[in-house]
Amino acid sequence: xxxxxxxxxxxxxxxxxxxxxxxxxxxxxxxxxxxxxxxxxxxxxxxxxxxxxxxxxxxxxxxxxxxxxxxxxxxxxxxxxxxxxxxxxxxxxxxxxxxxxxxxxxxxxxxxxxxxxxxxxxxxxxxxxxxxxxxxxxxxxxxxxxxxxxxxxxxxxxxxxxxxxxxxxxxxxxxxxxxxxxxxxxxxxxxxxxxxxxxxxxxxxxxxxxxxxxxxxxxxxxxxxxxxxxxxxxxxxx
Amino acid sequence: xxxxxxxxxxxxxxxxxxxxxxxxxxxxxxxxxxxxxxxxxxxxxxxxxxxxxxxxxxxxxxxxxxxxxxxxxxxxxxxxxxxxxxxxxxxxxxxxxxxxxxxxxxxxxxxxxxxxxxxxxxxxxxxxxxxxxxxxxxxxxxxxxxxxxxxxxxxxxxxxxxxxxxxxxxxxxxxxxxxxxxxxxxxxxxxxxxxxxxxxxxxxxxxxxxxxxxxxxxxxxxxxxxxxxxxxxxxxxxxxxxxxxxxxxxxxxxxxxxxxxxxxxxxxxxxxxxxxxxxxxxxxxxxxxxxxxxxxxxxxxxxxxxxxxxxxxxxxxxxxxxxxxxxxxxxxxxxxxxxxxxxxxxxxxxxxxxxxxxxxxxxxxxxxxxxxxxxxxxxxxxxxxxxxxxxxxxxxxxxxxxxxxxxxxxxxxxxxxxxxxxxxxxxxxxxxxxxxxxxxxxxxxxxxxxxxxxxxxxxxxxxxxxxxxxxxxxxxxxxxxxxxxxxxxxxxxxxxxxxxxxxxxxxxxxxxxxxxxxxxxxxxxxxxxxxxxxxxxxxxxxxxxxxxxxxxxxxxxxxxxxxxxxxxxxxxxxxxxxxxxxxxxxxxxxxxxxxxxxxxxxxxxxxxxxxxxxxxxxxxxxxxxxxxxxxxxxxxxxxxxxxxxxxxxxx
Numbered sequence: 001x002x003x004x005x006x007x008x009x010x011x012x013x014x015x016x017x018x019x020x021x022x023x024x025x026x027x028x029x030x031x032x033x034x035x036x037x038x039x040x041x042x043x044x045x046x047x048x049x050x051x052x053x054x055x056x057x058x059x060x061x062x063x064x065x066x067x068x069x070x071x072x073x074x075x076x077x078x079x080x081x082x083x084x085x086x087x088x089x090x091x092x093x094x095x096x097x098x099x100x101x102x103x104x105x106x107x108x109x110x111x112x113x114x115x116x117x118x119x120x121x122x123x124x125x126x127x128x129x130x131x132x133x134x135x136x137x138x139x140x141x142x143x144x145x146x147x148x149x150x151x152x153x154x155x156x157x158x159x160x161x162x163x164x165x166x167x168x169x170x171x172x173x174x175x176x177x178x179x180x181x182x183x184x185x186x187x188x189x190x191x192x193x194x195x196x197x198x199x200x201x202x203x204x205x206x207x208x209x210x211x212x213x214x215x216x217x218x219x220x221x222x223x224x225x226x227x228x229x230x231x232x233x234x235x236x237x238x
Numbered sequence: 239x240x241x242x243x244x245x246x247x248x249x250x251x252x253x254x255x256x257x258x259x260x261x262x263x264x265x266x267x268x269x270x271x272x273x274x275x276x277x278x279x280x281x282x283x284x285x286x287x288x289x290x291x292x293x294x295x296x297x298x299x300x301x302x303x304x305x306x307x308x309x310x311x312x313x314x315x316x317x318x319x320x321x322x323x324x325x326x327x328x329x330x331x332x333x334x335x336x337x338x339x340x341x342x343x344x345x346x347x348x349x350x351x352x353x354x355x356x357x358x359x360x361x362x363x364x365x366x367x368x369x370x371x372x373x374x375x376x377x378x379x380x381x382x383x384x385x386x387x388x389x390x391x392x393x394x395x396x397x398x399x400x401x402x403x404x405x406x407x408x409x410x411x412x413x414x415x416x417x418x419x420x421x422x423x424x425x426x427x428x429x430x431x432x433x434x435x436x437x438x439x440x441x442x443x444x445x446x447x448x449x450x451x452x453x454x455x456x457x458x459x460x461x462x463x464x465x466x467x468x469x470x471x472x473x474x475x476x477x478x479x480x481x482x483x484x485x486x487x488x489x490x491x492x493x494x495x496x497x498x499x500x501x502x503x504x505x506x507x508x509x510x511x512x513x514x515x516x517x518x519x520x521x522x523x524x525x526x527x528x529x530x531x532x533x534x535x536x537x538x539x540x541x542x543x544x545x546x547x548x549x550x551x552x553x554x555x556x557x558x559x560x561x562x563x564x565x566x567x568x569x570x571x572x573x574x575x576x577x578x579x580x581x582x583x584x585x586x587x588x589x590x591x592x593x594x595x596x597x598x599x600x601x602x603x604x605x606x607x608x609x610x611x612x613x614x615x616x617x618x619x620x621x622x623x624x625x626x627x628x629x630x631x632x633x634x635x636x637x638x639x640x641x642x643x644x645x646x647x648x649x650x651x652x653x654x655x656x657x658x659x660x661x662x663x664x665x666x667x668x669x670x671x672x673x674x675x676x677x678x679x680x681x682x683x684x685x686x687x688x689x690x691x692x693x694x695x696x697x698x699x700x701x702x703x704x705x706x707x708x709x710x711x712x713x714x715x716x717x718x719x720x721x722x723x724x725x726x727x728x729x730x731x732x733x734x735x736x737x738x739x740x741x742x743x744x745x746x747x748x749x750x751x752x753x754x755x756x757x758x759x760x761x762x763x764x765x766x767x768x769x770x771x772x773x774x775x776x777x778x779x780x781x782x783x784x785x786x787x788x789x790x791x792x793x794x795x796x797x798x799x800x801x802x803x804x805x806x807x808x809x810x811x812x813x814x815x816x817x818x819x820x821x822x823x824x825x826x827x828x829x830x831x832x833x834x835x836x837x838x839x840x841x842x843x844x845x846x847x848x849x850x851x852x853x854x855x856x857x858x859x860x861x862x863x864x865x866x867x868x869x870x871x872x873x874x875x876x877x878x879x880x881x882x883x884x885x886x887x888x889x
Contacts, residue, residue: 105563107561107563108563110543110544111543113546141565145546148567148722149547167467167468168467168468168624168665168696168698169467171467172626172698176804177804177850181849181851184828205465205467206465206469208282208470208506209281209282209285210282210319210468211320211631212285228849
């Protein structure tokens with residue numbers, strides 16, 4: 001299409017555009033520059049209008065995005081829940097095995113609790129509730145047993161158990177000083193577990209190694225009267 | 239296990255003759271074995287890593303191709319735990335102590351062909367300065383008569399064949415083939431076997447009561463819930479020779495007409511818990527447990543229960559509650575447990591050692607048993623000799639030996655040649671026996687006369703560095719923790735006693751406290767439900783009687799003469815002796831020690847937690863750190879004081 005220089009605005013336009021422009025000038029009785037400004041105004045209006053139309057789109061996008069995120073989170077939650085349920089079922093199944101091994105016999109309650117404690121390192125509430133359901137033993141009796149015996153713990157234990165023997169033979173050979181030392185090195189009191197779940201400090205009444213006294217065990221290995229330096233070494237290794 | 243052996247073991251024994259035949263076969267098979275090495279794998283030696291020693295023996299012997307002539311046996315406890323790991327060479331009975339895997343080739347090289355002894359591993363008698371090679375020369379074993387415990391040296395607890403080869407289960411065979419149940423009860427009664435668990439109640443009488451009591455079924459129970467701290471003889475018998483206990487239990491079951499037995503064993507006793515089911519399974523395989531044992535029509539089965547850590551559960555009625563799956567709390571025994579025990583049925587409960595004595599009595603006769611011991615206490619007793627004694631371990635002696643013989647002749651006296659102060663017997667229910675009674679013959683009744691008791695056989699030796707108030711506080715704390723809380727005198731009485739004793743050991747005691755303790759003690763004795771409460775005051779009352787001076791030092795002078803009570807004692811560095819070696823400063827866990835090169839070290843009493851590290855690590859050539867019986871500590875020297883100049887020879 002051949003473009004000729006317009007007589008109106010001084011830019012290149014085709015014929016149709018030229019006629020449209022002269023018609024507009026006649027109709028509106030505006031000067032050339034006024035017409036130009038008007039056109040610019042209209043254009044600005046048009047674009048600000050269509051801008052207003054685009055805004056909901058952006059928010060819609062944002063909304064969609066946040067919704068997607070929410071869905072992802074809840075999906076993850078569900079998945080985690082699923083995992084937890086699966087884990088729980090696995091655990092219960094293991095407990096079931098223990099219960100069945102003892103013939104689902106209420107008189108073997110203590111033995112069952114011991115086995116569960118040995119397997120999980122502690123007695124969780126779901127585990128106890130399940131045992132109570134299966135054996136048809138009231139929860140009060142289970143709690144009575146779980147709190148009566150020192151072997152059971154109702155809280156998760158550290159990966160390593162540190163036991164300081166407080167038997168009589170160890171006591172007369174300085175078990176208290178060993179306990180004070182261990183407490184200060186581990187920064188734990190008897191019965192406590194550190195936040196990283198590394199160690200649980202416990203005291204026991206007799207380990208039956210009186211010849212080694214005062215004696216302590218770290219993860220099952222016996223140590224006779226370790227000094228502070230030796231204790232630090234023992235806990236560093238682990 | 240090779241194939242032939244498996245064939246023998248698999249075969250069920252159907253008659254009394256079968257077991258004799260099996261014994262003969264086993265003995266014939268073992269004739270080729272010229273020598274054997276017994277390596278102790280009891281808990282004590284196990285902690286010293288004795289299994290590595292046993293592995294080294296096996297490896298060395300296989301390497302030399304001697305495995306047909308020399309046997310290696312992993313056995314239970316040999317008693318002399320102080321000197322573990324131990325190896326004993328048969329038939330000469332040569333004892334090697336503190337054996338390390340590195341020593342093994344030398345032993346195999348020199349001792350096994352019968353050439354030489356490895357001097358450095360023999361027992362050194364510091365009284366004579368001589369090395370002792372043979373069991374009968376070692377003072378620790380010289381006075382002992384290990385009739386119950388002795389087979390531990392010869393038996394692999396995981397192998398029933400070892401027990402049978404030594405004549406095991408022959409007592410059962412004898413009873414099943416030639417004795418009526420009444421005869422068995424009669425024999426035990428005649429032997430006057432008293433319960434080894436603490437009470438000393440005649441076992442025969444208990445059996446008779448249960449046999450005559452109405453009600454079926456009847457139960458027999460092994461009490462292996464050995465809770466006394468510092469006592470471990472039951473564990474050692476059970477883990478070292480489980481079949482002797484099972485055989486005793488079967489004889490008891492036969493005598494009272496029971497078909498079900500229980501073994502209640504502490505969960506803490508790992509090796510026993512491992513060995514016991516193996517023993518039961520092997521006995522079942524041979525038909526020694528189950529239906530129609532040895533074709534006699536007698537049937538019997540055993541169940542193993544694990545304890546979960548409660549001292550009071552060792553009490554007979556509490557233990558029976560635990561077997562029923564309930565909390566192990568004692569119940570009033572207006573009717574004896576022999577009449578109404580587990581599930582209200584007649585039940586005989588005896589301690590491990592008591593059961594282990596039964597086959598011996600049946601085999602050797604009651605007259606043999608009566609020939610050992612004193613007028614009122616027959617047989618032998620295993621004691622766990624621990625504490626400040628030189629040779630810690632398990633000793634089995636005939637009843638009636640004096641405390642002095644046990645502590646000094648067998649135990650070698652006090653460690654570090656300190657002065658003897660007391661010996662504590664009977665566990666937390668017992669008392670402390672002072673020096674003036676050292677010549678007391680040890681039996682059930684003599685010990686009760688001086689305010690203690692035999693108990694299960696713990697003997698904790700105490701020297702001048704043991705604080706008797708602290709010991710009383712220790713036992714009271716123990717018992718207060720372990721009291722089940724069912725009856726008020728025990729629960730509240732012990733709590734109050736503990737509070738008073740705690741105050742005394744912390745220097746807050748009042749003179750009137752001592753009388754109050756006595757009053758409370760008498761009350762506990764009279765009013766408690768079970769033996770735990772009734773005897774709980776013994777440690778306090780006996781120490782108050784014999785060591786009142788120490789209590790008074792705590793109360794009146796706020797001092798602990800034995801330098802034990804942590805709240806009273808003070809650690810102090812002697813500025814004249816300190817050489818500024820910095821050992822204590824570096825090791826102090828709370829950085830309470832200040833000092834520098836060539837500057838006298840000073841303890842900041844405010845920071846000191848009295849853990850004793852500085853005292854422990856101060857080199858003996860300086861021994862500058864001292865424990866003082868009570869505060870306040872002497873005024874410390876100013877920081878920056880130079881260490882005293884030492885002459886050249888001194889360092």
